[in-house]
Amino acid sequence: MKKGCLIWLVVVIAIVVALGFAPGGEPQEFHVASEFELEPIVQLPSIGPVDLSINKAVIYLWISVGVIAIGSLILNRSLKNPTGRLFGAFAGLYDLARLGIVNSVMRKGQDTWFPYIASVFFFILVCNFVGLVPLPFGHHHQLAFYSATANLFVTLSLASCTFVLTHYAGIRAKGVGGYVKGWIVPAAPPVLKQMLFFLEILSEIFRLISLAVRLFANMLAGHVFFAVFFTLAVLFQSYLLASVLQGASVIMYLFEVFVAFIQAFIFAILSAIYIGGAMQESH
């Protein structure tokens, strides 16, 4: 090892050890769950049971839409230079959506359904990544982490889109009678046929719920991990533990970036599997 490297290592270890003897800070209050309560920022009238007032979640959705719109305009301009880095990054994501998700899973309706799958993929990706940037929407306008997909209603809306389009694709490809007949397993005794038909319907409903809850729970758990780790760093009132836990928080943040990308990918590929499965001949 070089001598400069060794001197740096000794200095860092000495600082970390010296921090163990420094007096701690003051105790402060922090509630983990308060980050996820939504209070209306601009109170608008409600139409029936639908409350139209502007929330933190609504503003985060608008921010995602704005990022996608401005990003699309910038990428449009980069199309004139097909060898640049920005174009390369976007081409990588486009190839992932086209080849990795749609072409590798769906057999028949690839060109028809690619716009929907790619839109869902990019929208959830941008929503998840915007949720990793601290924005001043916390209490008293402090910087706080929150993401639009950490809200069950947003993910339920996205999963409902996939649900409706799955059945629409199936009915368009096979007709209503043919699609429902695809749920009946032909090689089974009659009593078992009815039970399997009922189980197929139940599994369709469970797919909707599981798509929504998977994305919601991953994003919620990620933000709760952040809150807990950052709180742990200040809870013990010791600078030594704070410095160690700060490093652990950074590692958790990198893991959350990975999880954000994976969850967008999984939502898109499961949508593609469901839509492709509804269109093809089964059993």
Place this chain on the structure above:
Amino acid sequence: MDAEAAKLLGAGLAAGLGVIGPGAGMGILIGSTIQSTARQPEMAGELRTTMFIGIGLIEALALYALIIALILLFVI
């Protein structure tokens, strides 16, 4: 045992016992992916993609348990 203590106990048990199954399942999945990649290294990309789909599906089950624990703590 009063309701508060029962809630806390239930939340702890839900979050703790609920990740045993998914943890074992993920270990089996990733282990078999590593074995298959060692057998046929040219299929590593496809196998890795399928592995990530499997991880997403299994992790959802562990997070259902966490959601139940959070509902017990903060909603009920």
